[in-house]
Amino acid sequence: MPLPTSHGLDGSASSSSSSSSSNGRAGPISVDDLVAKQAAGNQLKPRFLSKKERQEQAEKAKREEEEQRKAREDERGPYSSGHTNGSSLPTGPRADRQAMPPPQRPASATPSTSSTAASSSSSTSDATLTEAEQALIRAKYLGLKEKHQKKTRRQLNDKKTMFGYDDNDDTSDTVNPVFQSVAPIKGLKMGGTEEESPRLTASGRTNSKALQTFSSPAHWSHKTVEEMKERDWRIFREDFGISARGGHIPRPLRSWEESDIPQEILHAIQTMGYTDPSPIQRQAIPIGLKERDLIGIAETGSGKTASFVIPMLSYISRLPRLDETNRHLGPYALILAPTRELAQQIQVETARFTSVLGYNCISIVGGRDMNEQAVDMAKGAEIVIATPGRLKDCVDRHVVVLGQCAYVVMDEADRMVNLGFEEVLNYILDSLPVSNVKPDTEEAELGGDALNENMGVVGEGGRRYRVTMLYSATMPASVDRMARKYLRRPATITIGDANQAVGTVVQTVEFLNGEDKKKSRLYQILASGFEPPIIIFSTTRQSVDSLSKDILRKGYSCTTLHAGKTQDQREEALAALRSGESPILVATDLAGRGIDVPDVSLVINFSMPTMFESYIHRIGRTGRAGKKGHAITFLESTDEEWYYDLKQELARSPVSTVPRELERHPASQQRMTREMLKRKRDDE
Known part of the structure; x- marks a missing residue:
């Protein structure tokens, strides 16, 4: 069987194969073709090189590259390299570089005649510049920076006095003498003939005390009422923990003597031994004297009783005295308390005032015979202190009539609501006359006699608008609902932190x-x-x-x-x-x-x-x-x-x-x- 013909890269092999194919039969393979084919195949195969051989090849390639670079530099000449005396010069085509003459040396390195002439001309021009100007020019164009010595700062424990400026910072020697003397302007005075006026005129001396008071840092206790500014009143309220809102709030009391309390009531206060008003009395009494409705929120044991009894007595003093003609219409004022004990305690405190002023006050509480209470009411009383339950029974039985009641105080209203007296309170308040209810306008906030001008002449059978006060330790929703219904534009006072014990x-x-x-x-x-x-x-x-x-x-x-x-x-x-x-x-x-x-x-x-x-x-x-x-x-x-x-x-x-x-x-x-x-x- 004949061997197959292999096609190689050698030309002889291809010619022999073509000749043999032309003869019609395959000839023997040439040994040379076979060797050449094997050599070509070995060249295509990858050959493993050791680490040493790889290093030798790399060094050889590096040497060849270095020799080629040196040969190229030798062909260019000494001035054709990229670096000549530290300055870079542009290069042209290779033919031009070979014909280019060497460049001239810089003028600074080899002085010539022209440079000498130029320097002489520049020196003549620099002669007009001062040394300081030349130094500034050199510093600007050469980039010179003057080193300044850092100033030392004074340490905390350094007892030596160190100033923030040294002698170099003094610029007084550079001041232009033209501006050192200022010429006087005569046009601003009376033709330049007016002499210097004294610092303090007669009127200035008179107003100096007021000006001093305006900026005086003295405490409010060392000032009179006229000298008190709004800032002093704010500090006064903060000192006593007084917080008031509601608009048109009068200023609090500093002492009993500085108040607008009627003299007969003020005399009774002094007789009873009251020294200084309590915080709630300082703010509630001025509001009560304005005959405004009031909501008082104060801590227990803060003197609330006197804060509403004193304005109540001032209100009653402006009304006609009870006699046979108006005694049957009932009391002028009504105080509601949650318990019998509190009602009797308020009666004892109120009786200390009424006994001096000639008024009568009684208590209507449970546990007492109603017939005895009816006899007391028949004698007449300007003030009635009652518990809600017993008062409702007396109103239903016509033992008590509220036909001319114009001053209502609800003490501890939150407790009365908690005890289930909310409906009873609404019944009692609805039983009051409606002809003297205040209008729900801004006039109700102003209060005073201006509000009562259209109610008649005081002391001659006239009437005044009703005053309603509500005192409570807390303000639950039921108490707030009652206040919105029966009070007109009330002022709200909060003393200290509500529902908190006293600090003593x-x-x-x-x-x-x-x-x-x-x-x-x-x-x-x-x-x-x-x-x-x-x-x-x-x-x-x-x-x-x-x-x-x-x-x-x-x-x-x-x-x-x-x-x-x-x-x-x-x-x-x-x-x-x-x-x-x-x-x-x-x-x-x-x-x-x-x-x-x-x-x-x-x-x-x-x-x-x-x-x-x-x-x-x-x-x-x-x-x-x-x-x-x-x-x-x-x-x-x-x-x-x-x-x-x-x-x-x-x-x-x-x-x-x-x-x-x-x-x-x-x-x-x-x-x-x-x-x-x-x-x-x-x-x-």
């Missing part, structure tokens, strides 16, 4: 679990020497009665007060506490609000109340009228609901401290609701 009560908290531990600690406190009277609060009637019996067994005299007592028993208990016959009173929250017992030195919360607001009113029985008081509270593990609020209250007090156990307790870190406490107890 030192509050102490003790953790005691169990009745026995709390009673043992109670006896230790009673024996520690606190001055009477002392009030002890508990939650229920049964606990009050049980605790009072235990105290009596220990040899202490005490009395009780709760809702299960009759009116006579309540009055006897309060009278015994005030007189000192019983130095200790054990009571429920009935005595926690509106009861004013003077000089209470200590309040003990034997158990926490069901509402934290009641805690504020409990401890408000002490520390009244600016005096210092103490309040001690016994806490149990079941009182975790109030830990957070109690911690916040102690932190706000300027005279109290938060105990470490309460501060770190987990329940005091956030407010615990009853649902959260119930879930926690279920998990335990």
